[in-house]
Amino acid sequence: MSAPLLSLRGVSVRLPKGADREFALQDVDLDVAAGEILCVVGESGSGKSLTATAILGLLPAPRVTLAGGSITFEGEDLASLSPARLRAIRGKRIGMIFQEPMTALNPLMPVGRQVAEVLEEHARDLTAAMVDARVQLLLEEVGIPDPPGAARAYPHELSGGQRQRAMIAMALAMEPKLLIADEPTTALDVTTQARILALIKEIQSRRGTGVLFITHDFGVVAEIADRVVVMQQGRIVETGPAQQVLRAPVHPYTRALVGAVPPLTPPARAPTPQGPAVLVVEGLRKTYRTGGLFGRRRVVAAVQGVSFTLHKGETLGIVGESGSGKSTVARTLVKLLPADGGSIRLNGTEVREATRTAFRPMTRHIQMVFQDPFASLNPRRRAGDLIAQGPRIHGASRAEARATAERMLALVGLDPSAAGRFPHEFSGGQRQRIGLARALALEPAVLVADEPVSALDVSVQAQVLRLLAELKQRLSLSLVFITHDLRVAAQVCDRILVMHRGEVVEQGETAAIFAAPGHPYTRALLASVPGRGWVPPAVAAE
Structure with a gap:
């Protein structure tokens, strides 16, 4: 048997004093063979990306350092090479695709x-x-x-x-002989993601390239992996052939991760009486114009004649690729963007043409949860102050607003003592919960959620989705849920609205659209979902 292209033995990486644990990586062993795709999976903080940076000699020294072990590539121990020799290897014999190209x-x-x-x-x-x-x-x-x-x-x-x-x-x-891909498709639409995955597989097959593919998306694993390594808190807890790990995981952590993956089949929903309309949108239009005297003038019709009705207690999903107009619709609903035409009626009141002053009282009834909670939360304000801001604007006393903030933190599953902490002191999932708490503090009738779980690990994603379902039931919320993840849409949405290049090309009951999509674009979206033929074992057993 030939030697592996890449071999890690006993690799440990030490964290600086004061970190939540001593080692970011501990005794990591893994091999990548030529012509093989090895997927490394695990939650944020599991050590996936740090494994890649350790291989490339890009650890942020002196705070984070290699504490032991060997990293052998084509017979050379990368950990013992000079910086000049490493630079000669990086880019030439080892290629790296980073998670965020921008x-x-x-x-x-x-x-x-x-x-x-x-x-x-x-x-x-x-x-x-x-x-x-x-x-x-x-x-x-x-x-x-x-x-x-x-x-x-x-x-x-x-x-x-x-x-x-x-x-x-x-x-x-x-x-290069080895390609390291760190979450290269996480933020991409399913159609673009499918093309990127097919490209990597084709290159790997044609050139015999070894691929170390880092991801938290088990659909991607099902689509491309030959073998899988599962990491938890810096340690490898399970490894094996992809089909074995995906269909019969052994370690409890792997089982929990796989069990948290939402299936692509919508659950059976009991028919519920249709409540009153809380949001009615008719002929909504928005055009972007860029450029001027010294640049190319561009006119983009982002939203063209979009119409829909949201009923009380209903979740309406808006799906489509980037550039389809999903987020533009969301921002016009809450007047973060001015619409160019059409009608937006909230509980029977026209809001599109309302002035900023006139719209402020209406914000009690419609709130938004943003895709990136870290960017949408003021880093200089404490969590409690961020949540209390809405009630204070609408006339609550400082004490009342503070009490509301603590009640909202408890409602979203956080300790009220967290009110005194800043956004950077929370995990991504916790920050998303704070975003939810802030939106719910005004007890809105409509919640607009723009890709609220797209950047979260599957386990944290499952927690946030369960929380949304519980809050929707408890508070009789109506949701406009924007996503490019069709697995998530299948599980949380009562109805689906499919957008393509600013237009609605199909809408209807979620189960009906997933079972028999009518528009070619909808069929293309569903056909592009990675690992669409794989059913998580926890679901298959039910």
């Missing part, structure tokens, strides 16, 4: 120039013409439309999927 790419440099830099650093015998030709070929190979135009574009001028493909082009520029 932060990994240089915003001040055209994309083609960034790909060219890799070639110029590691293949110095190439002429300028040869480098340019190779850049065009790489961009074409990863499926970016109009490679010459993309090469001239800056990162912000490309879509999320195109930026991720540009990152892949950089990682593949020198045809």
